[in-house]
Amino acid sequence: MWQATYEELRSFGFTIITVALDKSPDDARPWIEAAKPAHPSLIDTRHVVADLYNMVNVPTIVWIDARGLIVRPNDVAFGTDTFKHLTGLEAAKHLGALRAWVRGEAAPLPDARRRQLQPLPTETDQQARAEFGLGQWLFARGRGEAATRHFERAGELAPHDFTIRRGTMPMRGVDPMGPKFREMRDAWAKAGNPYYRPLPE
Amino acid sequence: MAEPGFTLIDDGRAVEVTHGAGVERAARAREAGRPVAMDLLERAAYLGVAAAERAAALASLEAPDFTLPDLDGRLHTLSAHRGTKVLLVAYASW
Numbered sequence: 001m002w003q004a005t006y007e008e009l010r011s012f013g014f015t016i017i018t019v020a021l022d023k024s025p026d027d028a029r030p031w032i033e034a035a036k037p038a039h040p041s042l043i044d045t046r047h048v049v050a051d052l053y054n055m056v057n058v059p060t061i062v063w064i065d066a067r068g069l070i071v072r073p074n075d076v077a078f079g080t081d082t083f084k085h086l087t088g089l090e091a092a093k094h095l096g097a098l099r100a101w102v103r104g105e106a107a108p109l110p111d112a113r114r115r116q117l118q119p120l121p122t123e124t125d126q127q128a129r130a131e132f133g134l135g136q137w138l139f140a141r142g143r144g145e146a147a148t149r150h151f152e153r154a155g156e157l158a159p160h161d162f163t164i165r166r167g168t169m170p171m172r173g174v175d176p177m178g179p180k181f182r183e184m185r186d187a188w189a190k191a192g193n194p195y196y197r198p199l200p201e
Numbered sequence: 202m203a204e205p206g207f208t209l210i211d212d213g214r215a216v217e218v219t220h221g222a223g224v225e226r227a228a229r230a231r232e233a234g235r236p237v238a239m240d241l242l243e244r245a246a247y248l249g250v251a252a253a254e255r256a257a258a259l260a261s262l263e264a265p266d267f268t269l270p271d272l273d274g275r276l277h278t279l280s281a282h283r284g285t286k287v288l289l290v291a292y293a294s295w
Contacts, residue, residue, distance in 0.1 A: 002290060014286045017279065021293040025272055028294055032272055040277040042269040044291075046213060052265035054255065055291050064264040064287040068280060073259075079290070102286055111262065120256040127236040130249030134238035137210050137247060146243045153238075166295055176295035 001031075001079035005095060006039045013066065014102045019044045021058060021163055023139070023171050046136055050163045051129050054121045057162040057196065061094070063101060063108065071101070071108035073118040076198040089196065117199055128158035132168070139171045148172045160193065208245040220244060264289075 006016045016039040020028035025043045032041050049055065053062060055074055063072035077094035084090060100106035109117070121129075135150030151168040158164055165184060169176040185195050207223025208215050211230075218226070224239075227246040231237045236249035258265055264287075268278040279287070 001292070002288070005288075012286075013284070014288070015282055016288045016290060017277070017282070018290045018292060019269060021291055022295070025270075029272060031292075031294055040271060042271055042277055044269050048213070048267050048269065049289075049291055051250065052255070052258075052267060053289075053291075054259060058291050058293045058295075060291045062264070062289040064279070064289060066284050066286055068264050068283050070259075070262050070264050077290075098288065114262055115260060118259050118262070120259055121252045123236065123252045126249050126252045126255065127238070130236035130238040130247050133210065133249060134240060134245060134247035137208075137215065137245065138240070138243060143243060146240060150238060150240065163291075163293075167293060170295055 001035055001082070002039070003035050003037050005079055005098070006037065009099065009102045010039075012102045012104075015039050017042065019049045021047055021050055021167055023136075027170065045140070047129070047132060047163055047167070054119050054125070055163060056119075056158070056160055058167075063098070065108065070114060070118065072199070073114060074199075076196045087196065089198070124157050125161065128154040128161060128164060131157065132164050135168065135171070144171070144173075159188070162195070206244060210245065210247045212248075 002016050002018060018037065019042045021044050022028045023045060028043055053074060059076060059078060060074050061077045062070055062074060065071045076089060078089055078091045081091050101108055131150045131154035135147040135154065139147035151172055155165040166176050166181060169181065174180045188195060204219045204221065207218050207220045209218055209223050209226055223246060227237050227239055230248045234251045237246055239246040264279065266278065266280045268276050270276055
């Protein structure tokens, strides 16, 4: 998905780090083997990155500058248009902005604007992540039924968090592309909520 | 008879303690404002990170550091890339 962008921009002092929020390396393996990334392509079964960055869906991208500062907080972007027919989101707009930033042709957002755009977690969000954490630990130990209780509790606490509600479906024996997912997404949309939350213009 | 065990998962690491000590430490973490998920049937508790701590870190704009494995089990750390611009992408097969 991102290998071509990495090849195009790597000479400008740039890298890409992809992180798969999947239940096991084997879930991510076919994607990684097909993409053949030359950049770090990591596996995050415990959703460490989702917790640290307050991410609530995938894909979520963050720009980090050479000093290690977040210069574009959680945004939605795809590396290619493979899923455009499903998501309605085009890769080109983000890629254009990314190129300009990496090549030094455009300044990133001012600090005040970044702070304003950076989503911060609530206590309930963090309680949901703790429930997810316990569920994931139980699941990894073959305690699927107990894990499901905590995954469901996590989803009730944070209904906007699809790394939990959809991301745990494969651990609850639910097809994350199937009718249960569509039902969840449609109910969410019907209540006036966006499934993807790109940064405002 | 030995007291039944309990697992505390703190900062991603699981430690075995006695049931009494586990419940006690979970209660103290909760008092300290940390989110705690507990399962008494499974004898386990997960101590999470408080929203205030996460929010303060994110509001500083410093990118939170992490170390994760690739498919071969090789560990990679975000801060090792200091000096280059990084596009961090979270995705999933689901």
